[in-house]
Amino acid sequence: MNTEIKILDTPLDVAGCIDWVMSPDAGGIDVFVGTVRNATKGKPVVRLEFEAYEPMAIKELEKITQQSFAKWPLIRVLVHHRIGILSVGEVPVVIAVSAAHRDAAFDACRYIIDTLKQTVPIWKKEIFEDGEVWVAAHP
Amino acid sequence: MNINILAFGIAKDIFGSPVIELELTNNATVSNIKYLLEQRYPRLKQLSSYMIAVNNEYALPEDTIHHHDEVAVIPPVSGG
Incomplete structure (x- = not known):
């Protein structure tokens, strides 16, 4: 298996994600780690709430990872979303990609x-001190 | 036929429920569903956009709905 996709309700293990994509034939690993920012447009954010339509989210992520393998010479791809x-x-x-050469890993x-x-x-959903907003819902 | 419509994100807030039931004629399309939903929940029209998914795939307006399809309202996504 060269792909791992998970939607989890527990803290993500960044080091474990990197370990999973490691491979002796890889020349490099590119990792994107999203983090919860403390403000949106200057307004303090208290917390975020994430919700997924899980079966469809997994299916869409499978499409994206398959497209990546078709577009670039990759070795392993991991996507974990909390x-x-x-x-x-x-x-x-967390998105982690290993490849023989770095350009493919960065681009993918x-x-x-x-x-x-x-x-x-x-x-x-962003929760502020005085209210909450579903991100991108309204123009 | 009666079809359950799953709702997520802001659509769940607009419906006041994670699932609602909608009565459809046979051969109803995705467009018909959007029309009926917007009649019942006008706040849907205020969204930037929204899609209908059928059996875990984004559906086209002309796609028809069958009795055992899983239908969901997909408001603008914001993962990552």
């Missing part, structure tokens, strides 16, 4: 996170 309540500094997403990692944000049915 759901539930996350505090500032916690990690909602960026493609996966950018496409995930556009197509995968996962939603984020």
